Amino acid sequence: MSKARSAPLRTALIHLALIAYTVVALFPVFLTLVNSFKSRNAIFREPMALPTPSSFSLVGYETVLQQGDFIGYFQNSLIVTVASIALVLLFGAMAAFALSEYRFRGNTLLGLYLALGIMIPIRLGTVAILQGMVAAGLVNTLTSLILVYTAQGLPLAIFILSEFMRTVSDDLKNAGRIDGLSEYSIFFRLVLPLVRPAMATVAVFTMIPIWNDLWFPLILAPGESTKTVTLGAQMFIGQFVTNWNAVLSALSLAILPVMVLYVIFSRQLIRGITSGAVK
Amino acid sequence: MGSLELKSIRKAFGTHEVLKGIDLEVRDGEFVIFVGPSGCGKSTLLRVIAGLEDATSGSVRIDGAEVVNTPPAKRGIAMVFQSYALYPHLNVKDNMGLGLKQAGTERAEIDARVGKASTMLSLDPYLARRPAELSGGQRQRVAIGRAIVREPKLFLFDEPLSNLDAALRVQTRLEIAGLHRRLKATMIYVTHDQVEAMTLADKIVVLNAGAIEQIGSPMELYNKPANTFVAGFIGSPQMNFIAAEKLGPSEAKTIGIRPEHIALARESGDWKGKVIHVEHLGADTIVYLETEMTGLLTVRLFGEHRYAPDDVVYATPDKASLHRFDTNDRAIA
Numbered sequence: 001m002s003k004a005r006s007a008p009l010r011t012a013l014i015h016l017a018l019i020a021y022t023v024v025a026l027f028p029v030f031l032t033l034v035n036s037f038k039s040r041n042a043i044f045r046e047p048m049a050l051p052t053p054s055s056f057s058l059v060g061y062e063t064v065l066q067q068g069d070f071i072g073y074f075q076n077s078l079i080v081t082v083a084s085i086a087l088v089l090l091f092g093a094m095a096a097f098a099l100s101e102y103r104f105r106g107n108t109l110l111g112l113y114l115a116l117g118i119m120i121p122i123r124l125g126t127v128a129i130l131q132g133m134v135a136a137g138l139v140n141t142l143t144s145l146i147l148v149y150t151a152q153g154l155p156l157a158i159f160i161l162s163e164f165m166r167t168v169s170d171d172l173k174n175a176g177r178i179d180g181l182s183e184y185s186i187f188f189r190l191v192l193p194l195v196r197p198a199m200a201t202v203a204v205f206t207m208i209p210i211w212n213d214l215w216f217p218l219i220l221a222p223g224e225s226t227k228t229v230t231l232g233a234q235m236f237i238g239q240f241v242t243n244w245n246a247v248l249s250a251l252s253l254a255i256l257p258v259m260v261l262y263v264i265f266s267r268q269l270i271r272g273i274t275s276g277a278v279k
Numbered sequence: 280m281g282s283l284e285l286k287s288i289r290k291a292f293g294t295h296e297v298l299k300g301i302d303l304e305v306r307d308g309e310f311v312i313f314v315g316p317s318g319c320g321k322s323t324l325l326r327v328i329a330g331l332e333d334a335t336s337g338s339v340r341i342d343g344a345e346v347v348n349t350p351p352a353k354r355g356i357a358m359v360f361q362s363y364a365l366y367p368h369l370n371v372k373d374n375m376g377l378g379l380k381q382a383g384t385e386r387a388e389i390d391a392r393v394g395k396a397s398t399m400l401s402l403d404p405y406l407a408r409r410p411a412e413l414s415g416g417q418r419q420r421v422a423i424g425r426a427i428v429r430e431p432k433l434f435l436f437d438e439p440l441s442n443l444d445a446a447l448r449v450q451t452r453l454e455i456a457g458l459h460r461r462l463k464a465t466m467i468y469v470t471h472d473q474v475e476a477m478t479l480a481d482k483i484v485v486l487n488a489g490a491i492e493q494i495g496s497p498m499e500l501y502n503k504p505a506n507t508f509v510a511g512f513i514g515s516p517q518m519n520f521i522a523a524e525k526l527g528p529s530e531a532k533t534i535g536i537r538p539e540h541i542a543l544a545r546e547s548g549d550w551k552g553k554v555i556h557v558e559h560l561g562a563d564t565i566v567y568l569e570t571e572m573t574g575l576l577t578v579r580l581f582g583e584h585r586y587a588p589d590d591v592v593y594a595t596p597d598k599a600s601l602h603r604f605d606t607n608d609r610a611i612a
Binding site: 169171172174175176177178179180181189190193194 | 326329331350351352353356357358360361362363364365366367368377378381382425437
């Protein structure tokens with residue numbers, strides 16, 4: 001084999017760096033998972049050890065499933081995340097289509113304005129958002145969360161999707177116009193399928209912060225019936241005593257649904273990330 | 280059933296004027312080609328005719344009916360695009376039938392028309408395939424089929440052969456020519472390739488910088504170019520332009536002579552010169568010379584000729600084939 005394009009030392013170093021990063025990234029997840037299956041004493045005595053027959057315990061999971069309505073919390077998290085992603089994708093794609101497809105006065109300015117949200121964190125507006133939600137009577141509803149997360153996800157979605165929509169051939173859209181497709185058909189039937197990888201990318205980037213968010217559920221929807229998983233897990237963390245078994249079990253369970261969603265999107269995601277770079 | 284009339288079409292993007300008042304008449308059944316360098320506005324003009332682009336002012340009449348306010352789908356046109364623009368999620372049959380389906384045509388009628396077009400273009404074995412499973416030439420045939428199925432008053436072609444390789448281009452060119460003979464339909468075709476223009480057109484419209492330079496049959500443009508632009512654009516290699524004063528007193532500013540209208544000899548002739556470079560093409564030999572009187576001169580000889588750089592030769596133009604242009608670059612009759 002010729003070695004013009006491969007240097008063993010360099011390859012080894014690259015792999016070393018990648019493996020190191022993987023370990024660092026996975027370690028907290030590993031720690032959470034492992035300790036969630038151990039008894040309380042075992043967690044504190046040997047936090048790094050794998051569960052052994054003597055230290056194995058499901059007490060954390062039992063607590064989680066008995067105390068509080070965890071199934072309900074999961075449901076809330078799922079409803080909020082899925083509904084927000086759906087709205088972000090729908091409105092983001094529509095706005096991106098308009099920005100990339102139509103020439104109108106202030107097009108660039110509007111695009112910049114819509115992208116501004118990427119740079120300014122939405123949490124700066126928490127007080128105003130809370131006041132607004134109180135006035136609208138939306139406090140302690142999932143709707144309030146969905147609205148906030150949709151607003152939070154739109155800037156990045158519009159930014160990424162409008163770049164991708166520019167790559168969709170004008171000829172194709174014009175062929176549709178000549179064949180009598182409406183602008184909506186062109187958008188839904190011709191353009192959306194072609195930017196699916198980009199949509200998956202946006203979905204993943206949008207989904208994870210929403211699922212993990214503690215801030216807005218705590219402020220806008222702390223009621224028992226609207227608690228999300230992340231907020232629900234907090235009830236085991238006290239000022240003086242923390243039920244680590246329960247916290248770790250709750251967090252372990254919370255990983256599962258995001259994993260499922262991620263696997264669904266990730267096949268598209270890889271194409272989405274690379275397709276901008278190479279051709 | 281397919282005439283077109285354009286009256287003072289203007290199109291501006293912001294302050295930049297792309298079309299500067301185009302007047303054109305196309306009769307039923309004519310094959311008209313818009314040709315010109317890139318950026319001359321030929322594609323924009325086609326888009327205005329198709330209704331994909333709104334003209335800033337002017338009128339477009341198809342079959343006598345004003346269509347500037349008619350959406351593309353209702354103009355009775357069909358368009359073939361350079362990039363094929365097939366719907367990636369539909370198979371060949373549905374690609375060809377979509378326009379009719381949108382117009383609410385009956386299923387049986389759609390099937391009949393698609394069947395006819397696919398037979399005409401030998402696409403029958405591929406009807407169930409998606410565009411991704413077809414070769415470039417097949418895709419372009421599907422795109423042409425999609426146009427035929429609509430039975431339009433006007434066929435619009437936007438550089439349909441540019442994405443094909445050389446051999447396929449010739450073959451598809453023949454198919455389009457055959458199609459025009461069979462359908463007797465009005466076709467408008469945009470290209471920057473003068474060979475396509477010369478071989479296909481009944482009438483060529485030469486565009487430059489948003490204005491029409493000349494309209495005429497291929498041979499009219501070749502034999503009687505109206506100005507230096509057309510003279511230089513039509514014909515390959517390009518016509519030689521010589522400042523007239525170098526050849527003695529004349530009312531003309533520029534003298535044009537096509538490379539194929541110059542004879543070469545080793546012993547005697549009008550202009551003495553030295554060979555700079557020779558290109559052997561088999562059927563032709565292209566000789567570049569530097570002459571004392573005219574400067575750089577391109578000469579096209581038929582057949583094989585043994586000239587080498589630095590040979591001294593004499594060039595003699597065919598006097599009957601000289602083109603004379605005045606100070607405004609217009610041809611002197």
